[in-house]
Amino acid sequence: MVLVEPFARMATNPAFLIQVIWEGFVSGVLYALIALGFVLIFKASGVFNFAQGIMVVFAALTLVGLHEAGVPAWVAVALALVVMYVLAVGVERIVLRPLVNQPDIILLMATIGLTRVLVGFGELVFGGEPKVMIASELGIPSGVWRIPLFDRVVVIKLIDLTAAIVAIVMVGGLAFFFSRTRIGRALRAVADDHQAALSVGISLEQIWVIVWFAAGLVALVTGIMWGARSDVSFALEIIALKALPVLILGGFTSVPGAIVGGLIIGIGEKIGEIYWGRLIGGGIESWLAYMIALLFLLFRPQGLFGEKIIERV
DSSP: OTTHHHHHHHHHOHHHHHHHHHHHHHHHHHHHHHHHHHHHHHHHHSSOOTTHHHHHHHHHHHHHHHHHTTOOHHHHHHHHHHHHHHHHHHIIIIIIGGGTTOOHHHHHHHHHHHHHHHHHHHHHHHOSSOBOOOTTTTTOOOSEEEEEETTEEEEEEHHHHHHHHHHHHHHHHHHHHHHHSHHHHHHHHHHHOHHHHHHTTOOHHHHHHHHHHHHHHHHHHHHHHHHHHSOBSTTHHHHHTTHHHHHHHHOTTOHHHHHHHHHHHHHHHHHIIIIITGGGTSOGGGTHHHHHHHHHHHHOTTOSSOOOOOOOO
């Protein structure tokens, strides 16, 4: 009964099913956008960047803080990008450069340390109170779009539609840049072997700055979109960690995997919560993604698009 009833509800009200899938799709592309920031860092250094979540918060707070100080909205966006570039250079000079060829666990601990530094610095400069994203000043539309379908109405929030379009363009653009350009090939070389990349003249310092700045750009766009749907607060850091099951599904080194994984998680957890949630106690949206990721770890630990590494001894 628990398994059959939800399918009956889907069949009798297809308009509502499309509404649920749309909301899951929007969450999924935003998860993919967050996961992309993790993938970029992992491809360049082989390390899970624990600081990506707080980078989303820090970028959004910088934008809102600059605007509150009287800076026009789009100038504040440009200045926030400059701040993220300075952060990228600082991370390369202070954190990564002294740790070249150190074990991965050392770099992971370094990103955890960076997280705590950004949390403390963010609270010191911007305070701990939630802030409202300057969505209207940036031209992000509000309101809804009502589509008659199957004798009912599907409601599309324009802010969600904008978020989905921006996320798709951003993911597609970065995927093309890092897969079809010389910098993308250099990034893959660095990810495979630092020493080999150095021996053919690839600058680790430049690659890391580029990658961390790209991750900062992704963090800023993600912060704007998530902040426009809710407030900008340090709680966004927890939402950003939802990218972990996305990475497990898609593979830690795959940009397409981040997209597919994000959609599976976003749509899957929304359908699970709406149709099966109340039948098994409710609130499953908070943990269903991790259960799906656990199943993938059991049967395909490298993810859908990840590389299976085979070592011969």
